[in-house]
Amino acid sequence: MLFDNIYKNRSVFVTGHTGFKGGWLVAWLEKLGSKVCGYALDVPTTPNHFSLLDISVQDVRCDVSNFSALKSSIQQFAPEIVFHLAAQSLVPVSFRQPLETFAVNILGTAHVLEACRQTPSVRAVVIITSDKCYENKERRNGHQETDPLGGDDPYSASKACAEIVTASYRKSFSNRQLLIASCRSGNTLGGGDWAADRLIPDLVRSVVEDKIAELRMPQAIRPWQHVLNPLAGYLLLGQRLLEGQADFAEAWNFGPNKKDHWTVDKLARHVQKNWKTIRYEAIPNVDPRETPLLSLNAQKARRKLGWNPVWNLNEGIDRTISWYRHFYEQGKLQTFEQIAEFEKRLKQTF
Numbered sequence: 001m002l003f004d005n006i007y008k009n010r011s012v013f014v015t016g017h018t019g020f021k022g023g024w025l026v027a028w029l030e031k032l033g034s035k036v037c038g039y040a041l042d043v044p045t046t047p048n049h050f051s052l053l054d055i056s057v058q059d060v061r062c063d064v065s066n067f068s069a070l071k072s073s074i075q076q077f078a079p080e081i082v083f084h085l086a087a088q089s090l091v092p093v094s095f096r097q098p099l100e101t102f103a104v105n106i107l108g109t110a111h112v113l114e115a116c117r118q119t120p121s122v123r124a125v126v127i128i129t130s131d132k133c134y135e136n137k138e139r140r141n142g143h144q145e146t147d148p149l150g151g152d153d154p155y156s157a158s159k160a161c162a163e164i165v166t167a168s169y170r171k172s173f174s175n176r177q178l179l180i181a182s183c184r185s186g187n188t189l190g191g192g193d194w195a196a197d198r199l200i201p202d203l204v205r206s207v208v209e210d211k212i213a214e215l216r217m218p219q220a221i222r223p224w225q226h227v228l229n230p231l232a233g234y235l236l237l238g239q240r241l242l243e244g245q246a247d248f249a250e251a252w253n254f255g256p257n258k259k260d261h262w263t264v265d266k267l268a269r270h271v272q273k274n275w276k277t278i279r280y281e282a283i284p285n286v287d288p289r290e291t292p293l294l295s296l297n298a299q300k301a302r303r304k305l306g307w308n309p310v311w312n313l314n315e316g317i318d319r320t321i322s323w324y325r326h327f328y329e330q331g332k333l334q335t336f337e338q339i340a341e342f343e344k345r346l347k348q349t350f
Contacts, residue, residue, distance in 0.1 A: 002343055002350075003239045008033035010242075011121070013079035015039045015064055015112060016086030017057065020193040021128070023049035024227050025083060025234070027335050030055045032235075037077040039070065040086055049192030052333055064108035071115040078121040081238050084112045085128045092197045094155035105158035106165060113169040117178065124179050124241035126234055127166045131186035131223060131255065131296045133159040142223070142258070142297030145184070145251045152291075163251065174249055179241040183234055184296070185254040189316060190227035191323025191334060199264060203271050204324050206279045213280040218265035223255045223296045226316030228342045229309045230254040236307055236350075252305070255296030260313035270314070274321040310345045 012029050016022040017038025029036050037058040043051050058077065062069045064086045074082065087105050088094065094101040109127060116122040134143040135150025149164065151157030163182055170180040189200045196202075199215075206213040233254035240248035262270075265282065272278045301307040311319065319341075323334045 002032065002346065003235055006239045006242055007235070009035065010081070011035045011037070011077060011079040013037050013039065013074055013077055013082045015082070015084045017059075018043045018048065018050045019085060019089065020049060020190070020195060021188060021227055021231070022085045023053060023192055024190060024335070025085065025231055026050065026057050027053050027055060028228075028231060028235070028339055030057065031336060031339055037073070037079065039064070039073050045194040047194060049335070052192070053335060064111050065103055067111045067115070070111050071118060074115045074122070075119050078119070080121060081124040081126070081242055082112065082116055082122055083126045083128065083234060083238065084109065088155070088158075090195060090197055091132070091153060091155045094153055094158070098154035101154045102158050102161075105155075106161045109162040110165050113166065113180070117169070117173050122178060124238055125181070126238050126241070127162065127180070127182040128234065129162050129166075129182055129184050130156070130159040131184050131253070131294060132156040133163050133184055135160075136291050136294060138291060138293040138295075140293070140295055142255065142295040143253070144297045145253055145300055167251070170249060176244060176246060179244070179246055179249040181237055181241060181249050182251045183230065183237065183254055184251065185225070185230040185233070186294075186296070187222040187224045188227040188230060189224060189320050191320055191327065191338070199267060200271065200320060203268060203278050203280060207275060207277050208328060211279075213278070215264055215268055215280055215282045217292065218263065218268075218282040219292065220264050221261050221293045221295070222264070223261050223294065224267060224313050224316070225256040225260065225309060226311045226319060228339065229256070229311060229316070232310065232342075232346060233301055233305065233307045236305055240305070248305070252301050253296050253298040254301055254307065255298040256309050256313060260309070261295055262313065267317070270317050271321060274318060275325065306350060308349055310342055310349055
């Protein structure tokens with residue numbers, strides 16, 4: 001049984017369910033038999049993965065910046081576990097809208113934690129931040145959970161602050177009745193992402209809109225992984241918290257194996273092999289504030305949680321492009337089919 005069947009018939013509250021990661025998470029939770037309430041802004045893109053899924057999730061459209069509405073929603077639903085994914089998640093947007101980024105990513109996280117603290121039913125909280133929360137020293141062996149937090153751009157700084165807020169709540173209010181953990185991952189790919197200024201969606205749009213995609217930093221190295229890999233880590237961590245294992249109420253990295261830290265150009269070339277009509281060109285780096293190297297060390301999750309990436313990057317890219325091609329060429333979603341395929345491999349891993 002996956003996750004010891006702990007999510008079956010359990011009430012789960014997910015913020016940011018209309019986003020890319022959130023859509024995949026609520027789809028998986030529904031497949032696991034959970035009763036899910038999602039809380040998020042209106043769908044951020046057209047098309048939108050969550051809207052296409054057509055699943056029976058209680059769907060609340062509101063902002064995490066609205067504390068009274070958030071608290072009311074959590075208390076009325078009375079979940080046992082909360083996954084917080086709602087965020088302003090794009091680095092380029094953070095340069096244009098720094099105040100909004102700080103407000104949503106920092107104060108929004110505090111709102112979630114405080115609402116959970118005031119809701120007796122909540123036993124576990126999993127806060128999702130980013131691999132960009134670290135003071136990036138461009139270490140090729142990857143940042144570990146004990147490394148200093150920081151950020152030279154508004155997005156990264158907001159995620160570092162969200163981690164600090166989470167740690168303060170964990171140290172001040174966490175106990176056997178309420179366990180709080182945070183997860184750091186990033187550069188996820190998978191079907192159903194249509195955000196602007198992201199590599200895979202931009203490459204897909206080159207086909208759909210018949211234009212040439214722009215690679216802004218072709219030699220930048222990132223820890224790429226399929227979205228189901230870190231989501232498996234979040235769910236496994238949530239399981240441990242629901243079981244009352246206080247030792248797991250910590251910060252955790254969920255990142256790929258070192259061989260899957262690829263350059264942007266290498267990833268684009270591999271994607272193009274799967275979809276020949278994709279077109280792209282490298283352009284001069286228009287924003288030198290983005291770091292050329294970002295690497296994540298997930299040995300702690302491998303050692304203590306028993307988590308490992310199920311799909312390597314080649315497999316993740318293959319599934320991602322297959323998802324988009326099925327959607328655009330056949331009008332079909334492969335979401336639940338791919339989750340089932342992933343689960344089959346996952347059972348062999350755990």
